[in-house]
Amino acid sequence: MNNLTYWKNGLKDGIPIALGYFAVSFSFGILAGNYGLSPFQAVxxxxxxxxSAGQFAALGLIANSAGYIEMAVAQSIINLRYFLMSCSLSQKIDTDKAFFHRFLLAAGITDEIFAVSVCKKGRLHPFYNYGLMNMAMPGWALGTLAGIVSGSILPERIVSALSIALYAMFIAVIIPPAKGDRILAGIILLSILVSLLFAYIPVINKISLGFKIIILTILIAGGAAFLFPVSGDRDEE
Amino acid sequence: MRNNVYVYILIMAAVTYLIRLAPLILFRKEIKSIYIKSFLYYVPYVTLAVMTFPAILSATENIWSGLTGFIVSLILAYRGQSLFRVAMLACLSVFLVELII
Known part of the structure; x- marks a missing residue:
């Protein structure tokens, strides 16, 4: 396959991300307007x-005239999960590809683009990710614009329905490899159960989503790696 | 607002970009340690499972449509449907349930 084919495949797989992004950033746009940002600033x-989490948090910080350093610290904590995702992706990128690709790919490490690209079999082709980014990222910016310019371009029902797209995608990514793999299925089930506990146990449920993801990932993936080390080239099958 | 909104935005963007970039630059060589390799292999499954549940239940207008979307996604994903179809049919199921409830 050549670069163009990879790019086109990425564009296609990016469509559900773009739609899901539109719904989420639409809500962000509305909220940004309520917090007094101009449409240009929000976009x-x-x-x-x-x-998403970083931007929602930023609205509150800006409204409270937080310090610049406070903003930097808050963002690095909320977005620390990207560091883990990036570590995981870094190992998949084709080492033959030019170094500069990594600078461009970094811009597109979001929960969703990570989800779709990390579970691709074999090495990651930069142009596949560019396709994902080119399709998905405009959805994020356009949704923000639509949300802030008018909270009523889309009927509420449509926004609600689109809001599930990203979660459905995550499920479509993690379930198929777990089929017939009891270890992986067990790890997913355990993650879901612990995540549920974290959502309802008092005190613990105050932990922010970003931190929760980091803590559970290190604990569960760390434990799984210890108990069930993956031999050799499982990823390259 | 005392501070400049654009400065805030640029600080956010820079911090977030550097977090995303650092591992791509620092860990370019293939990691040999079986433990770290296994850890990184498991990372996406744990991360995505934790992000999805229970958040998916409160993503939509009411818990019933969220639950329906969740179950529809599970079934379709288990049957090996493409990302696109799983996402679109989950949206459709949410839409239909919300017409009723």
Missing amino acids: FMSATNYT
Whole structure:
């Protein structure tokens, strides 16, 4: 396959991400407007950040005139999970590809683009990710614009329905490899159960989503790696 | 607002970009340690499972449509449907349930 084919495949797989992004960033746009950001500022933030939790948190910080350092610290904590994702992706990128690709790919490490690209079999082709990014990222910026310009372009029902797209995608990514793999299925089930506990146990449920993801990933993936080390080239099958 | 909104946005963007970039630059060589390799192999499954559940139940207007979307996604994903079809049919199921409830 050549670069163009990879790029086109990425574009296609990026469609559900774009739709899901539109729904999420639509809500972000509405909220940004309520917090007093101008449409240009809101879209500028979306187009330079691509981080839902980080951006939602930023609105509160900006409204409270938080310090610049406070903003930097808050963002690095909320977005630390990207560090883990990036470690995982880094091992998949074709080492023959030019170094500069890594600078471009870094911009597109979001929960969703990570989800779709990390579970691709074999090495990761940069142009596949460019396709994902080219399709998905405009959805994020356009949704923000639509949300802030008018909270009523889309009927509520449509926004609600689209809101599930990203979660459905995550499920479509993790379930097929777990089929017939009891270890993987067990790990997913355990993650879901512990995540549920974290959501309802008092005190623990105050932990932010970003931290929860990091803590559980290190504990569960770390434990699984210890108990069930993956031999050799499982990923390259 | 005392501070400049654009400065905030640029700080956010820079911090977030560096977090994403650092591992791609620092860990370029293939990691040999079986333990770290296995850890990184398991990372996406744990991360995505934790992000999905229970958040999926409160993503939509009510818990019933969220639950329906969750079950529809599980079944379709288990049957090996493409990302696109799973996502679109989950959206459709949410839409239909919300017409009723």
